[in-house]
Amino acid sequence: MAVTETLKPPATEPAELIWQDGVPESARFGDVYFNRHDGLAETRHVFISPNRLCERFEKLPSPGHFVIGETGFGSGLSFLTAWADWKQQTANQKHTVLHFISFERYPLTREELKAALSRWPELAPLSDQLTSQYPPLMNGVHRLVFEGGRVRLTLFFGEILHGLKQLPFFADAWFLDAFDPQHNPQMWSDEVIESVRTHSLPGTTFATFTAVGRVRRSLEAAGFEVRKLPGFGRKREMLAGALTTDADIPAPTIAPTDPVAIIGAGIAGTLLARNLAERGVPVLLIDKAA
Structure with a gap:
């Protein structure tokens, strides 16, 4: 009798890190994952x-949902910061959902994630949940659910263009958070920016640390109105x-409150x-059985 081998998804390449004073730096791209002095304030x-998230979270109708797209999950700090603000601003909104969709080509291991996030004990109640559910480093889509379903994290490990083509969604806001364009040009290509646009609706906001021309x-x-703002710390803009x-993009036609x-x-x-x-x-759930 022939033995059928179970195929497993291929493992992805992990990040190559250099640690300096507890701050991870990418050996591959020569860039830090967050500001050495205060990564949380930087985020x-x-x-x-710039995305006016606290204001928009507070005004979100219930039921309702808010979608954030991110190009570069890194240490997960941006996700945890958005989650923390979401919890604060929507504490009394039972039927609101935050969906965070992030792409990462070279993910950190679970142990590296724990070490990086240990700098912020105030985020520990959330970071502990993230690290406990953090998926194995396998290419493809990984979905993590928190807060009884009110916070949903979709992680795509692999090439960002592959992920953007596979995942159907429209973002309300974007964190363009890849490494420096000079060292990581593929993440800032015209094709990636155009894909970001196709996953956006008129009024979708974005913010990024870079001001490269x-x-x-x-x-x-791609159709975005762009303005320069003061950067963080020593970053000028x-x-x-x-x-x-x-923008010529059709809006979704099915409202989240339509009965199903x-x-x-x-x-x-x-x-x-x-x-x-x-x-x-x-x-309405229909079945022939009682």
Whole structure:
């Protein structure tokens, strides 16, 4: 009798790190994962504030959802910062969901992630949950669920263009957080920026630490309005902006509050019903059995 070998997804290449004073630096790209002096303050300055996330979280209707896309998961600090602000601003909104979608070509190991995030004990209640669910370093899509389904992290390990082509979503905000364009040009290519645009709607915002002219021109060519802002620390300038409201991109036609009928109350049907109900979507589950 022939033996069928179970195929496993191929492992991805992990990051190559150099540690200096507890701060990880990419040996491959010659860049740090976060500011050596205050990475948390840097994240709030570069990504949270320019995207007006706290204000937008607070005004989000319930039920409702907010989607953040990120080009470079790195240490997970930006995800944890957004999650922490989400918890604070939506504490009384039961049926709101934060979906964070991030892409990483060279992920950290679980142990490296723990070591990097240990610098912020105030984030420990969240970082402990992240590291406990952190997936094996395998190419492809990994989905992590927190807060009883109210916070969902989709991690794609592999080439960003492959991930952007595979995952259907529209982001409300973007963290363009790859390493320096000079050392990591593939993550800032025109094709990547155009893919970011196709996953955006008119009014979708973005923010990035870089102010390189080539990146600014690529964003403008893709239809984003771009403005320069003061950078963090010694960084003089950064970029932020939004996709223009006249961008030729169709908006989703199905509202999250539309009722959904599910035929069949088997494992798939009941899991789908629960998933939708946790998002505040009215569900009618139909099955021939009592």
